[in-house]
Amino acid sequence: MSSIACYHATNVNQTAQILFPVNVPTAFDYAVPAGLDLARGDFVFAPIGKQMKLGVVWGFGTAEPGRELKSIVDRKATRPLSPDMLDFIDWTARYNGASLGNVLRMVIRNYKALDPSAIVTLYRPSGNSPKNLTPSRAAVLREGGPWPARASEAAARAGVSTGVVKGLVKAGGLVAESGPVDPPFPEPDADLLGRELTIGQKEAGEDLAAQIRTGRFNVSLLDGVTGSGKTEVYFEAVAEALRRGKQCLILVPEIALTQAGLRRFAERFGAEPASWHSQMGEAARRRVWREVAQGRCKLVVGARSALYLPFPKLGLIVVDEEHDTSYKQEEGVIYNARDMAVVRAHLSGHSVILASATPSLESLHNARNGKFAHIILPERPGAAVLPEIGLVDLKEHVPEKGKFLSQPLLDAIDVVTARGEQALLYLNRRGYAPLIICRSCGEKLKSPDTDSWLVQHKRTGRAMCHLTGFSMPMPRECPKCHTEDSLTSVGPGVERVAEEAQEAFPNARVEILSSDTAGNPAELAERMRRMEQGEIDILVGTQMVVKGHNFPKLTFVGVVDGDLGLAGGDPRAGERTYQTLVQVAGRAGRADKPGHALIQTHQPEHEALVALAAGDREMFIGVELAMREMLGLPPYGKLAAVIFWGPEAAKVDALAKKFLAAAPRADGIEILGPSEAPIGRLRGMFRRRLFVQAEASVNLSKYMATWRSKIRTASKYKIQIDIDPQSFM
């Protein structure tokens, strides 16, 4: 901002709309100083309130006579956001009913990323051994890398002071040079030889590459059974886009973003891709953002928010596991990254690949009606075959009292472990028991400020609320009747199932995989490695085990509670259960040994479970789509949810009623509610909700925006609109 004085004379005619990355609904008008040449997407400094802020030029206009406007101060010398990126921000805000400024804030996270990388002193080994090789010097040379590194990084990795690193330069072991603190990413090589593909894989890869070559917008649904090699196949499309000088973005569910996953990219393209996720530090974020924005970083593998990185030359987005619910962001700007990926590709005119073994009904519907190209991989490569899936009726095979594994599951584990193979027991419930009850008075332990039962965790000896993270030591007496040792655990969690498995198979190596036990990424990677190499016999896991893992010796999957996902009022419950169970069963038999799966259930007649056992996906899709059509639910109709919350129940009720009364009149709209949300109280806030169902022809986003604009709320009371909700809590 050194040049404030340069533009004093104001050009009376031209104005520019500037959008700031803060919670504002639109861009504001500013006068453009004479001599300042601006384009859409430029970054500029302008006064807002008493502050000088960085904003983005959103558009232009002419000044209305007599209207006093503040003036833009200066343009920032950096690469502008591209027009299609601006359109994408605009689209995201309008479709999801979010504030435009908040969407821009998702894009611009770090102002330093707009400037070139700082130049710092970097160190690397000279190749000569230093004079006087002390143990700490040796540690630096051994553990200080990857090189080149800053003194502080190398010192931290080697566990020594920075003085040791600097001292090594004089001693001849390291050389110091100047370089960017955020180095560019290595260039991926599209033409490295990939794995030998099967004929079916090769054809699918060629179909996808042909879509890239059109150079136009198109969507492909890569619909391949578990273990069919979808990753290998979409690599062909990535390679084609890279050859054409384009950037590629691969979206994956956050918990599938593992070292093993990234290594596959590194092997195929000869360079580790940039990765992007919610846990990364500021420096890493700044580096990826800058390199992407400059068009230099060609390959990004990231969680959903990577979709809002400012790629100037995007040529392909892959949404892997496209059915996954984690693509929906439920807080702040609410959006579904899978759907927004299609929008972004449409606006920028390039390809999208949606990949899954269990595509969402929406995507299957679009493939069936020809909107998406449908590319199918019906089998696993080589000797690997799909697992047989069987149901175990728990009414018939009742587990022993206080136990949760039925005889057929125990028998199956016995057989595979005796052969030196592995078993996986799946239960999507963390902790030991989902309910803690007093035997004396029947009291259930509740979260203090939330409608949720406390879950017993035996490993930590605590009672925990999974919705808020609240926890306390397991009490010795009932908080209500004060009877000692009267609290008892009801139902199974993974810890309890692991305990039971260990009792039944005393010689087996049993381990648990859940977000509680996989504390940090290194620990998780280590457990995965042990599982891959057969150092675990029985793995008991939550949904963390479902995604993208290849365990060659795993041949049996037991689902402890197949009914878990079917309860509740979620219209997608059947679809979700079907998807999860196909995915989890699909972990079995991925290499040369065939696998099978057994699902314990009280509802063996449920259509999702019947279809699973019969291996008949078409039947299931047919039934589900027919039901959705009858009820007018997506993909045949549209749905929005409105959640109201605040600290006083009566006032939340009143707000919901006031909102309902303000509904604009329109055809093809049906309103259900308001009523108490299934989680009626969360962190002390009372929650009510209503649903709006609309015919397919209605512009529901616009309708909801009009409606929302009619109601003002007191600051502690909120109205949140969720277009196409995925969560019904």
Ligand SMILES: Nc1ncnc2c1ncn2[C@@H]1O[C@H](COP(=O)(O)OP(=O)(O)OP(=O)(O)O)[C@@H](O)[C@H]1O
């Ligand atoms: N042509 C091939 N030859 C040998 N092995 C292959 C081939 N294609 C894929 N594989 C291997 O098969 C396994 C499954 O591949 P991949 O992970 O790409 O499948 P996927 O379809 O993404 O599976 P899922 O949807 O179940 O995660 C991997 O270990 C992969 O290396």
Ligand SMILES: [Zn+2]
């Ligand atoms: Zn009691």
